[in-house]
Structures are given as structure tokens and as C-alpha cells.
Amino acid sequence: MSPALIAWRLLTRLLEPLAPRLLDARAKQGKEDPARVDERLGRASVARPDGDLVWLHGVSVGETLSLLPVVERLRRQRPDLRVLVTSGTLTSAQLLAKRLPEGVVHQFAPVDTPGAVAAFLDHWRPSLAVFVESELWPNLILESRKRGVKLVLASARITEKTVDGWRRFPGAAREILSAFDRILPQDDTSAARLESLGARIDGHVNLKLSGDAPPHDAAAFTRLSAAIGDRPVVVAASTHDGEEIALVRALDRLTDRLCLILVPRHPARSTEIAAALSRDGYRFALRSQGREPDRDTDLYLADTLGEMGLFLRLADVVVMGGSFSAALEKPPVGGHNPLEPARLGKPAVTGPDMTNWAAVSEALVRAGGLAVAEAPWDLPAVITPLLADSAAARAMGERGRRAAAEAGSGLDRLWETLIPLLPPGPARGRR
Numbered sequence: 001m002s003p004a005l006i007a008w009r010l011l012t013r014l015l016e017p018l019a020p021r022l023l024d025a026r027a028k029q030g031k032e033d034p035a036r037v038d039e040r041l042g043r044a045s046v047a048r049p050d051g052d053l054v055w056l057h058g059v060s061v062g063e064t065l066s067l068l069p070v071v072e073r074l075r076r077q078r079p080d081l082r083v084l085v086t087s088g089t090l091t092s093a094q095l096l097a098k099r100l101p102e103g104v105v106h107q108f109a110p111v112d113t114p115g116a117v118a119a120f121l122d123h124w125r126p127s128l129a130v131f132v133e134s135e136l137w138p139n140l141i142l143e144s145r146k147r148g149v150k151l152v153l154a155s156a157r158i159t160e161k162t163v164d165g166w167r168r169f170p171g172a173a174r175e176i177l178s179a180f181d182r183i184l185p186q187d188d189t190s191a192a193r194l195e196s197l198g199a200r201i202d203g204h205v206n207l208k209l210s211g212d213a214p215p216h217d218a219a220a221f222t223r224l225s226a227a228i229g230d231r232p233v234v235v236a237a238s239t240h241d242g243e244e245i246a247l248v249r250a251l252d253r254l255t256d257r258l259c260l261i262l263v264p265r266h267p268a269r270s271t272e273i274a275a276a277l278s279r280d281g282y283r284f285a286l287r288s289q290g291r292e293p294d295r296d297t298d299l300y301l302a303d304t305l306g307e308m309g310l311f312l313r314l315a316d317v318v319v320m321g322g323s324f325s326a327a328l329e330k331p332p333v334g335g336h337n338p339l340e341p342a343r344l345g346k347p348a349v350t351g352p353d354m355t356n357w358a359a360v361s362e363a364l365v366r367a368g369g370l371a372v373a374e375a376p377w378d379l380p381a382v383i384t385p386l387l388a389d390s391a392a393a394r395a396m397g398e399r400g401r402r403a404a405a406e407a408g409s410g411l412d413r414l415w416e417t418l419i420p421l422l423p424p425g426p427a428r429g430r431r
Contacts, residue, residue, distance in 0.1 A: 001142075002171035008138050009114060016113040023111070032108075033090055039108040042119030046105060052423040053082040055126035055149075057109060062337070063132045064092045066155060066207035069411050070130065071104055077415070080425045084124055091266075091305065098306045099215075112137040121147055127423045132207060133157050133186075136176055145179040150421040153177075154414055155207040156185040156194060163193045174198035182417050187359055203413060209360055209404075210411035213343040214309030221310055227292040231259045232316045232387045237308065238265040238336040239321030242328040245276045246376040247319060248299065253380050256387065259293055261311050263302045265321060265336070270303030277301070308340065315346050316393060317386050319379065323351030327375035335361065338370055339407065342400035347393045349373055349382050360407055369400020 001009075019041060027034040039045055054074060058064035064087045074083055085100060086109040087093060096106045107124075110116040117139045128150040131141075134157055144151060166173040177183065177199040184205040185191040191201050236247045244262050251260055264273060270288060277284050277299070284299035285291035287307075293300045302311055312318060318341040322333035334356030341348040342364060349371045354361040364370035373382050386393040 002169070002175050004169035004172040005138055005142070005175060008172075012113045012139060013115075016115050019111055019113055019116065031090070033093065036093075036108055040111050040116070042110040042116035042121075042123070044107060044120070044123045046107075048124055049082040049103075049105070051080065051082050052127045052425070053084055053124060054422070055084045055086065055124060055129040056132070057086045057129065057135060058092070058132040059087065059135060060089045061092045061095060062208060063087075063155075064096055065099070066211065067130075067132060068099055069211040070207065070414065071101065073411060073415055075101060075104070078422060078425055081423070084126065095306050110140070112139045114139055114143075117143050121149075128152070128418070128421050130154050130418070134159075134162065138172070138176055141176055141179050151180045151182075152418065152421065153180045153183045154417075155205050155410070156183060157187075157190050158185075158193045160193065163197065166197055170197070181421055184414065184417060202417065205410040205414045205417075206360075207410055207414065208337060208357075209339060209407040211343075211408065214312065214340055216307070216309035216313055220307075221313055224292060224310070224314060227294065228259045228314065229295075231257055231298065233259045233261060233314050234317050234319060234383060234387075235261045235263060235311050235315035235341075236319045237263050237312065237321055237341070239263065240265055240325070240330070240333050241269070242330050243321050243324055243376070244273045245280065246324065246328055247379070248277065248282060249280070250376040250379050251383070254384060254387075257298060258387070259298050259300065261300045261302050261314065263308060263311050263321075267303040267305055270301060273301060273303075312341050312344050312346060315341065316390075317383050318346050318348040319383075320348060320350040320354075323353045324376055325351075325353050327351065338364055338400075339404045342369055342397075342404035345394070345397035345401040347371070347386050347396035348400065349379060351375070363407060364400055364403050367399045367403035369396055369398075369403050371396075 023032055023037045023040050026032040027037055036045060056067045056070060058067050071083055074081060083104045085106050088109050100106055110120040121143060126149050129144055130152045132155050177197060182202045183199050184203050185194055186206040195201060239262060282299055283297050284301050285293055285297045287302045287304050320336055320338055323335040325332045332353055335354035338348055338350060338357060338361055352374055371382050373379050
């Protein structure tokens with residue numbers, strides 16, 4: 001083991017007695033689930049199901065949602081296997097509680113201390129672990145490898161800043177990356193960065209490009225559609241600080257009356273968003289209060305979790321949030337998944353900052369399924385023609401849908417990679 005990894009193991013062992021106190025403090029700050037803090041210490045809250053178990057891990061919302069198609073493929077092709085999904089944030093846990101199929105277990109990932117990792121692995125005893133994006137926790141990875149767990153780093157994304165950090169400990173980086181049986185980065189850039197650290201690359205997979213359209217409640221759709229009536233609907237999806245009020249002011253300039261649905265990325269911000277809208281004199285309804293738009297309310301604050309599929313289906317045009325940071329002089333966000341509206345055939349508009357989704361955004365723009373507005377106040381010029389010409393809007397949405405379908409083949413590539421690593425079973429290798 002490299003000196004850096006020995007030092008990390010010793011440091012985390014020394015600090016381990018402080019972990020419960022730190023987790024309790026985080027729980028008081030609303031950053032941990034107080035009822036499930038023990039899971040972060042490796043103490044499972046549910047019994048392990050019998051049989052071979054596959055463990056899938058993602059950090060936050062985007063990563064864990066990208067695992068849902070993998071969960072479905074495992075259950076369909078290998079129903080003999082048990083599936084555990086771990087994540088690290090409260091929001092991801094709340095969404096997975098709604099989205100994971102019955103029988104699939106969710107737990108919070110253990111902190112990277114020797115005791116927590118050992119307790120977690122002692123209980124769950126996975127045969128295969130799939131880590132999504134850039135989770136490189138030394139104790140967790142190396143102890144899993146030591147116990148014979150097959151390891152896959154899938155849809156890997158690594159920034160230049162992260163690479164610079166690992167280059168200070170090249171031996172540790174090589175040792176951790178060599179523990180993986182397969183490494184499949186998202187794109188050529190991440191592949192080159194990982195190779196510079198000593199990784200062996202086994203192909204490219206971007207799981208965020210795979211999957212189906214987000215689900216929805218059909219009854220809720222009927223109710224909301226009736227409440228909105230014949231007003232055109234613009235959905236501002238996954239908005240961030242400053243974007244909501246800027247989008248409302250910009251779209252207020254449209255001459256035709258429309259219903260604007262604001263879907264903040266973090267619903268906990270609804271209080272500050274509501275305060276800003278009230279200061280500007282806007283009337284609005286809050287989804288979290290059970291209200292719906294009425295004839296006097298054209299602005300709907302959709303401050304709930306797990307209902308994006310509902311709001312996108314109501315949309316005539318979708319505006320992607322997290323993409324207007326520069327124009328609003330806010331820290332960059334990097335945009336959010338433009339494939340969600342595209343899979344539903346919805347015409348979409350984004351701001352210029354889509355760095356987290358650069359390749360797919362460029363593909364959608366080239367296909368004519370995604371438009372770019374440099375700033376919120378430029379949106380009326382882009383949205384007005386789409387609302388005025390429903391045929392053109394449908395054609396744009398269809399171009400986006402086709403481009404999204406072409407982008408979504410990564411799941412098949414990952415599945416082919418996983419087949420030889422899965423425990424033997426009656427469905428092994430079957431498509």
C-alpha cells in the first residue's frame with residue numbers, strides 16, 4: 001500500500017471516534033437523516049436479503065437517478081440477484097424512496113473510516129459493486145477489493161481540479177484505480193484524465209443519457225391540466241438562486257397570457273423564492289400547500305420532490321434552469337439534464353452554461369431540439385415563436401426526442417460489461 005493510503009487509513013482510524021458526533025451535528029443542520037445516522041456508520045437498518053447481492057452507488061440526485069435503468073435491467077435480466085442502492089444525500093434518499101422498485105433496498109453510504117466500511121461490508125457482502133461518476137473513497141474501494149468484490153467505475157466523470165489533487169499522490173491514485181475491474185468514463189476528456197492517473201479504460205458510458213422519461217401521476221396531470229385550461233404552459237425546470245425572479249420578469253413581457261411553472265432544483269428554497277415573488281407583487285400558488293393555478297393565478301411554484309415528470313408533461317416549452325449563472329452574476333452551476341424534456345418530445349431552451357451536459361446539449365442543439373438563450377431577458381424572442389406555432393414546436397420536440405433516443409445506448413454497453421462480472425445464475429448473459 002502506498003504511503004499516502006497508509007496515512008489515510010491511519011488518519012481515518014484515529015478520527016473514527018468523532019464520526020458519530022460529527023454526523024449528529026450534521027443531522028441537526030438538516031444534512032443527515034437523524035433516524036438513519038447509524039447507516040452512515042455502516043450499521044444497516046434492514047436485514048440483508050438471501051442470495052447474491054449487487055451494490056450500486058451514486059452520490060446525489062443525478063447520479064442515483066441515472067442508476068434506475070441499471071436497477072430495472074438487473075431485475076428484468078437477473079431476478080435471482082438482490083439489489084442494494086446507496087447514496088449520500090437526503091434529497092437522493094427521498095427521491096429513491098419514491099422511485100426504487102419494491103424489493104430493492106436503499107441505504108446511506110458509510111463514511112470512509114475503517115470501522116464503518118468493515119461493518120457495511122460485513123453485513124451486505126456484495127458480489128459486485130458499481131460506483132457512478134467520481135466516488136473514489138480509499139477505504140471503501142480497497143477493502144471491497146480485498147474481500148473479492150468485483151468493482152466497476154461507470155459513467156466516470158473527473159475534473160481537472162480533482163486530477164491535480166490526485167497527482168500529488170500518484171501511487172495512491174494508481175492503486176485505487178487499479179482496484180476496479182472495469183472503468184468506463186463518460187467521455188474522452190474524463191478518459192484522458194483518468195489515464196493520466198494510471199487507469200485502464202474499458203470503453204465509454206454515460207448513464208445520464210440512458211433511461212426513460214420521468215414518471216408522473218396521471219390523476220394529478222388531469223387535475224392540473226383542467227386548472228390551467230387553454231393557457232400555454234412554460235416550465236422552468238431545476239432553477240437555482242436568482243433564476244426564478246429573472247425568468248418571471250422576462251416572461252412577464254410576453255403579450256399572450258401563459259401559465260409559468262417554476263420547479264426549483266431545491267424545493268427547500270421555496271420560502272425565499274416566494275418572498276422574492278411577493279416583493280415584486282406577483283400572485284402565485286404553491287404546490288406544497290396543495291394549491292393549483294386558478295383563473296387569477298398564472299404563476300405556479302412547484303416546490304415538491306419527484307414530480308418533474310408531471311410538470312414536463314404539462315409544458316408547451318421547457319426552460320432549463322442552472323444555465324443562466326453568468327448573466328445573473330451567480331456562481332456557475334453547469335446546467336441540468338436536457339434529455340428529460342427531450343424524451344417527452346418537448347421543445348426546450350437553455351442558457352449558455354451547460355458545461356455538465358456539454359456533449360448532449362451540443363447534440364440536441366445540432367439536431368434542432370434545443371435552443372440557446374444567452375440571458376433570461378432573451379427568452380421572449382425564443383419562446384414566442386414556439387407558442388405561436390404549435391406545429392413548429394411539436395417538430396422541434398420530435399427532433400429532440402429522436403436525438404435523445406440516439407444518445408441513450410450507454411445502458412446496453414454497461415450491461416455487456418457487467419455480464420461477465422455478475423455471479424453465475426440462470427439468466428447469465430441473456431439479453
